[in-house]
Amino acid sequence: MRSYRQFASVYDRLMEDMPYSEWMHFARKCWQQYGTPKTIVDLGCGTGNMAIPLAKSGFAVFGIDLSAEMLSIARNKWDEPSAGGGRRDSGAVRWLQQDMRDWELPEPVDAVISFCDCLNYLTEPDDVIAAFRCTYAGLAKGGLFLFDVHAPITFERYAEEQPFVLDDKDVAYMWTCDYDEATHTIDHDLTFFVRDEGPSGSDAVYHRFEESHSQRAYDPEWITEQLAAVGFELLHRAADFKWDAPNESSQRLFYVARKPE
Template sequence: MRSYRQFAAVYDRLMEDMPYSEWMSFARRCWDKYGVPKTVVDLGCGTGNLSIPLARSGFSVFGIDLSSEMLSVALSKWDEPYTHGLRENVGTVRWLQQDMRDWDLPMPVDAVISFCDSLNYLTEQQDILSTFRQTFAGLVEGGLFLFDVHAPRQLERYAEEQPFVNDDKDVAYLWTCEYDSNRMEIEHSLTFFIQEETAPKSGSGGALYSRFEENHVQRAYDPQWIADQLVSAGFELLHRCADFKWDKPNEDSERLFFVARKP
């Protein structure tokens, strides 16, 4: 399972180029086609980069994540004065520290989303099955489950193209990967250097940086196996596509999307 510690403090800075607007557009396209929800669970919500825009658009959102640090950042962003003064029809959001494999709410919801390859952090098949079954149980009849995962080939690309280096003035990182082709599993090893906010003492010769390390493991699964497990959990599989387009996946696809409904 994904576990962010110090990473939470710099997550938004490092993820600022992620296509959050495209995830939002994909969800809205699905909802326009199959039914617009009122209540939405965001599984693996992180720092709220999708939960908060959904709530600002009037949805009642439950942001669920295993990391208390990530949820703390999300809460601070939601509590900014800008959020509450934005518009009259702003929705609500509740932040819940729960495991996506056994998440639970007092009442079923209309839709569940899990984007930004959150499900790839489930590294055993049983974890995927548990999440699918729990999500099925947590939806109303007719409720939609939208999610994406990295394609197996994408994890291979990470291993082939690594190392990755970022060297900004106030934050830098070195990112390396080790790939296990038998399990289609990759371990990301990240070393961060974060500039201290306090100024260095006179004569020190430069800024001070804190160093910390994070290790994250992701696993890819055969797309047909995922589809079969959705059906086994009781879902009706409505659509499969890739890379934010409505087209069918192909060998070059990087991010696979699944649209499922509880009958």
């Protein structure tokens, strides 16, 4: 498992079209149905695009991520006057650099979320099981675990459609994929060119950097089995931001599990 490094500096720019509002809607729908939490862990919180809105809505949030660079950006965003905790309806955020395979807090929380296919970055089955165990241990009795993962078919589509190219004025990238059908593992190789205006604004240059990331898709039934083996009660499975059950064409799979009372 690898943390984001230089990619953190352009992450929000490249992810601005991601459906964060749909993830939020899905979480709130789950909480309306199964119980609204007071304390939440955002596991794999990145630059805080879920954690900050949740805190502003009044929740006490722990943003956990492996990347110090991503957490630094999240802290700066939260500390901005327009985002910080000065509003009466705001909760609070604590940012913690921890590995999702062995995270822990002093006290259990009411809910854990892990969206944007964070668990796909665990490319060994034992690592997924370790993350489930830590999450189970970190939840209060009756606590909810909400997460999504890419289905194997999604990586097959990536492999068929790659390479991907972006050419904007401020940032450009080339993104290629190498897919192993036997293990459902995909390697993403990205080359970025990021514009730097320079001190005068008229002598812009482009800085190049490269990053590689690996993800693995797991059989949906295997995930269900591992949740049960850890002790979770599976409440619901859904797909593609809808409440409907997944089917063979589903791209993004959602799980709602609970630690029994």
